[in-house]
């Protein structure tokens with residue numbers, strides 16, 4: 001049995017029964033959190049000193065395209081309909097070789113782990129089965145907990161998008177699931193649906209049926225920009241053919257333009273929402289759906305979406321998403337000629353959306369998302385003893401607003417330490433780095449993109 005104790009930290013468990021404890025220990029045995037308390041026995045345990053650290057559940061990124069990591073920093077001036085579809089989906093994605101999927105996925109996963117995200121939904125566009133295999137290999141080699149999302153291949157936008165009547169590649173999905181995902185404790189399968197915005201109804205429904213047969217989450221890009229069924233006015237169709245099919249196994253990425261009544265209906269049916277606020281605000285998706293989901297009694301979750309555009313840390317999305325919603329709510333009060341006398345979302349709520357609510361969206365709330373005995377040990381520690389973070393009067397506010405990825409000292413996934421003393425422990429970080437950079441350079445070269 002392996003026994004690890006995270007000692008003497010400020011534990012922000014986000015579990016109401018465990019609460020928040022100063023000078024407390026978290027005992028982990030064989031990857032499971034077994035006890036949280038003060039002065040636990042360190043017998044036969046590896047000790048990680050968390051003095052002057054906040055101990056948190058790892059972040060969950062509920063929507064990210066990890067394979068874009070080696071083409072990072074190219075889309076910062078792009079809009080969705082102006083450049084992104086043309087250059088990314090219409091060009092670069094088709095140029096990916098299997099090893100590019102591996103290298104992007106690997107370093108995307110490293111970025112996640114380094115910045116405190118221990119679980120991610122990786123929305124993938126595998127051009128062939130081998131592309132999918134390499135993407136999954138990357139997740140396994142990095143040691144990230146992940147929901148691997150098999151989406152439409154990225155090699156032929158005309159075939160797979162808009163009015164597509166071609167279903168997701170069922171044979172490949174089944175084979176990959178069988179061979180690499182089903183028996184891996186850290187991996188789950190999702191299907192990346194085009195939904196009625198991007199394929200004909202029959203195909204959208206068939207893809208959903210396949211997801212349900214495989215017990216896989218169905219995650220769908222919907223209701224952003226002026227996508228076909230989401231346009232304002234008379235053509236607005238809400239969830240279209242999915243309206244009567246909604247359930248907790250459906251996850252919506254973006255959802256900016258859904259009417260409140262449609263969000264109400266979706267939340268009632270248990271649908272989860274992934275808001276990717278920074279990308280949405282830049283690229284023309286519309287106002288983030290956060291407020292509508294909260295109004296409906298649900299809890300949104302955060303995603304980075306495209307690391308070709310923005311940095312991969314979920315904590316930035318937590319901050320941006322919360323502050324944008326506070327701004328919108330404040331403005332509404334001001335426009336009613338009243339004073340703003342409180343904030344609409346607390347830091348603790350935003351932190352929950354980045355952890356337990358993300359876990360719930362991915363169907364993992366019984367396994368991760370809080371520091372709770374019986375759950376798997378996906379934990380991070382945030383250092384609070386330098387001149388950027390000290391004094392940490394409120395550990396929650398320090399974690400939300402005052403710290404950056406450089407303060408994330410230790411990261412543990414399923415009880416395995418993947419970052420210690422501020423450095424990733426995986427030797428592949430150094431060993432594969434040159435190949436990773438070369439892959440990005442080759443892809444942009446072939447795509448003819450010169451920035």
Ligand SMILES: [Zn+2]
Pocket residue numbers: 063065123221253305
């Ligand atoms: Zn996306």
